Structure formats: structure tokens, C-alpha cells
Amino acid sequence: MATGSGAAAAAADAEEKESGSRMITLTSNEGKAFVVTEASARQSATIRSMVDDGGCVDKGFPLPNVDSKTLARVIQYCDEHGNKEAHTVDERAALAKFDKDFIAELDADKAFLYDVTMAANYLHIQGLFALTTQCIADTIKGKTPEEIRTAFGIEYDLTAQDEEEIKEEDTHA
Amino acid sequence: MTIARQRFKTWLGMDCCSQLPGDLLADILRRLPLRSLVSARGVCLTWRAIDDDHSLTTQAAALLPNHLYGLFVRLNEPASSPFPRRRQPPPSPVGVDIDDPEYELDDPTIEVHCNGLLLLNHHIVNPATRQWMRLPPVPPYTSLPDITHDDRGLVFDPSVSPHYDVLWMPYLILHQLPTVSLSDQWPPSPFILHVFSSTTGRWEKSFL
Numbered sequence: 001m002a003t004g005s006g007a008a009a010a011a012a013d014a015e016e017k018e019s020g021s022r023m024i025t026l027t028s029n030e031g032k033a034f035v036v037t038e039a040s041a042r043q044s045a046t047i048r049s050m051v052d053d054g055g056c057v058d059k060g061f062p063l064p065n066v067d068s069k070t071l072a073r074v075i076q077y078c079d080e081h082g083n084k085e086a087h088t089v090d091e092r093a094a095l096a097k098f099d100k101d102f103i104a105e106l107d108a109d110k111a112f113l114y115d116v117t118m119a120a121n122y123l124h125i126q127g128l129f130a131l132t133t134q135c136i137a138d139t140i141k142g143k144t145p146e147e148i149r150t151a152f153g154i155e156y157d158l159t160a161q162d163e164e165e166i167k168e169e170d171t172h173a
Numbered sequence: 174m175t176i177a178r179q180r181f182k183t184w185l186g187m188d189c190c191s192q193l194p195g196d197l198l199a200d201i202l203r204r205l206p207l208r209s210l211v212s213a214r215g216v217c218l219t220w221r222a223i224d225d226d227h228s229l230t231t232q233a234a235a236l237l238p239n240h241l242y243g244l245f246v247r248l249n250e251p252a253s254s255p256f257p258r259r260r261q262p263p264p265s266p267v268g269v270d271i272d273d274p275e276y277e278l279d280d281p282t283i284e285v286h287c288n289g290l291l292l293l294n295h296h297i298v299n300p301a302t303r304q305w306m307r308l309p310p311v312p313p314y315t316s317l318p319d320i321t322h323d324d325r326g327l328v329f330d331p332s333v334s335p336h337y338d339v340l341w342m343p344y345l346i347l348h349q350l351p352t353v354s355l356s357d358q359w360p361p362s363p364f365i366l367h368v369f370s371s372t373t374g375r376w377e378k379s380f381l
Contacts, residue, residue, distance in 0.1 A: 121197050129200075137204035145215035154217050166215045 024051070025060030026075070028068040033060065034075055040082035045124035065122050070115045077102060077128050099127075103135050110139075195219075199227040207233040207332045287327040290337055297327075297339065297371075311341050311367055312376050339369040341376075 024041040026034045042048045047061055063071065080098050085091050106113040113132060120129040140148055149156060158166075202213055202224060210230050214221050224230055284292045291298045298305040311323075326340035343365070366379040 117197070121194070121200075133197075133201045134204055136201045140201070140213055141205060141209045143209070143212060145212050148213060148216045152216075154220075157217050158215070158221075162218070162221070 026071065027060055027062045028066055028071045029064050030068050032068040032071075034071060036075055036078065037083055040075065040078040043078040043082045043125050043127070045126065047123065063123070066119045067115070070112070070119050073106075073112075073116055074119050074123065074125065074128065078125065081127060099131055103131050106132065107135055107139075195223045195226065198223050199229065202229050203227070205233075206334060208330075284325050285327045287329045287337075288331060290327060290329040292325055292327050292339060297337070308339065308369055309374075309376065312378075336371045338371070341367040341369070 022038040023035050024038055086095050106116060117132040120132055139151055210233055214224050282293060289301050295308045296305055323344060324342040329337035367376050368379050369376050
């Protein structure tokens with residue numbers, strides 16, 4: 001026979017279990033719904049704060065700034081980091097390898113890399129944002145201004161006066 | 174490709190600052206070492222303005238150790254100094270007295286130096302930051318006869334990274350080498366360079 005406090009504890013357990021396995025729906029700007037675990041969705045600080053504030057978990061979260069292709073890729077990252085443990089050395093190594101492969105694939109399609117960066121910024125997914133911005137920074141690193149312009153398709157808009165200023169700065173740097 | 178190009182442009186180029194939050198580009202540029210940041214300043218007006226707005230270059234430069242304008246080495250101290258004595262010490266004297274027993278240097282000879290970093294008698298000394306450390310023992314050259322001499326090299330550029338490498342290069346006298354090691358691919362090349370990296374804190378082997 002369960003005592004009063006025992007029943008309360010069982011209820012709390014059930015509730016915790018429920019929140020642990022709770023599913024959350026994210027909807028892209030094209031109206032496509034993605035069902036993810038709460039642990040995965042909590043990788044995003046934006047969604048985390050909405051869930052914790054008792055937001056519309058049942059109705060799901062529409063994401064008007066993110067298209068389906070980008071959202072699918074972002075969820076792939078969140079699933080890996082949210083649903084898997086990272087306590088042991090092996091688990092952390094597996095996550096690091098996932099990150100490495102994940103970013104290598106994105107790096108091959110720069111326009112998509114930027115979309116994912118924007119989404120990570122919008123959803124405040126810290127780990128993913130660090131990963132993508134570092135990848136873009138690595139593209140810039142070690143290049144001359146001309147090479148950077150070529151890599152990013154940026155038009156040259158500096159005047160002769162700006163050039164002079166830059167040269168002046170360079171000699172002091 | 175053209176579409177991707179166009180998107181880059183609308184992402185990072187000048188005609189789309191409103192779409193691309195400058196903060197986001199700033200977060201990217203923030204990850205660059207100072208030298209690359211100076212290059213990024215020269216890309217276009219938008220990038221330049223973002224750098225100015227977020228003081229990225231200024232902040233990166235502030236992280237560098239004190240800039241080293243030069244190095245005075247005074248030998249046979251305290252013989253008469255060529256520099257006039259000051260009544261007051263200079264406002265922020267930066268220096269390292271390598272005769273200081275703290276350093277435990279038997280032979281305080283500067284073997285090599287690079288951008289303000291000194292290698293003396295198995296110690297790496299940075300007078301600008303007053304940091305110093307003793308290098309771990311250099312691993313032996315297993316496939317070579319006794320090496321009596323080696324050459325040292327130092328790689329350090331504080332505007333790129335606070336880390337440094339130390340290179341240890343054996344002097345090789347060809348006729349003293351075992352012939353087998355010269356003619357065959359195996360055993361591996363005896364021309365081993367030991368590289369100490371401050372990133373790992375270990376000696377690594379490099380094969381030439």
C-alpha cells in the first residue's frame with residue numbers, strides 16, 4: 001500500500017519521465033513540421049526559454065525565419081548533442097567527430113553554411129553557432145584582402161584615401 | 174554557383190547590412206588572429222565599419238603581450254654601463270635579469286631569439302611578459318651516431334598566436350652515418366627534427 005508521500009513521489013517521477021520524453025514540434029517557414037525530443041529542442045536557448053516560461057509546447061513552435069532544408073540540418077545537430085550523453089571520454093570523442101564531419105559537409109556548400117549560421121544565431125544554439133562562425137573565420141584566415149573579396153564575392157568599394165589609411169595602419173600593425 | 178555567389182554577396186557584402194546582422198559578422202571576425210583581422214579591414218567599407226564599431230582590432234591588439242621595441246643585452250655586469258643612470262627607474266621597466274638565481278641558468282647565452290622570445294640554455298624566456306619556462310629534455314636521436322652538435326630554431330609571432338615552436342636540428346656528418354640508413358627507405362629517414370610545441374607542451378618528431 002502506497003503512503004501519501006510515496007504516491008506524491010511516484011507522481012513526481014511520472015511527471016519527470018513525461019517531461020524527459022516529451023516531444024516538441026518545430027515548424028519551418030514552409031509549414032513543414034518537425035517533431036523532436038525536448039532534450040534536442042533545448043539545445044536552442046530561444047526554445048528553451050519559451051518552454052520554461054510555459055509556452056505553447058502542445059501547439060509547437062513556428063519558426064518563420066528558418067526554411068525546411070536548414071531546419072532539418074539544424075535538428076540533426078541538436079539531436080546529436082541533445083539526445084546523446086557526453087560524460088565519458090569516448091562519448092565526447094564521438095561528438096567531436098560528429099562536429100568535424102558535420103562542419104566539413106557544410107563547408108562544401110557555403111551558401112547553406114550561411115543559412116545554418118543564421119539559423120543557429122536566431123535560435124541561439126551556442127555550440128552550432130561557434131562551429132559555423134569558426135568555419136567561416138577559417139576561410140578568411142591567412143588570406144589577403146583581395147583573396148577574401150574573391151572568396152566571398154564582395155565588390156571592391158574602397159577609395160584611394162581608404163587605401164592610404166589602410167597602408168598607414170599596416171605599417172603600425 | 175552564380176546563385177551561391179549572389180547569396181554570399183547579400184550575406185556578407187555591402188548591399189545587405191540590414192539582412193546580415195553586423196553583430197554576426199563581428200562574431201566571425203572576432204575569431205580571427207590580429208594579422209587576419211587587419212586584412213579583413215581592407216576588404217570593403219562594411220567590414221571596415223563593423224571592425225570599427227566593435228573595436229575588434231583594438232581589442233585583439235590589446236590582448237597581445239607588451240610590444241617589444243628592442244632588446245638590450247648587457248654583458249659582464251656590473252661593468253660600466255653605456256647607458257646613463259637614471260635617478261628614478263623608468264615608469265614601467267620591463268626586463269629580465271637572466272643572472273637571477275631564480276632562473277637557474279648555468280650558461281645564460283642567448284642561443285636564438287624570435288620576435289622578442291629568447292631561447293637560452295634550455296629555457297624559453299619572454300622578457301616582455303616576464304614569463305619563462307624550462308624545456309623538457311630533448312629526446313635522443315635513436316637512429317643516429319652520437320650527435321655532438323645541434324642547431325636550434327624558434328618560431329614565434331605574437332600577432333598570429335601566443336604559441337611558439339622550438340626546432341632542434343642535428344648537425345649531420347655524412348661519412349659518419351651508417352650507410353644502410355642513407356640507401357634504404359626503411360629504417361626511416363635519420364633526418365629527424367625535434368619540434369617542441371607550446372600548444373601541446375611536448376617534443377614532436379618531424380621527418381625531413
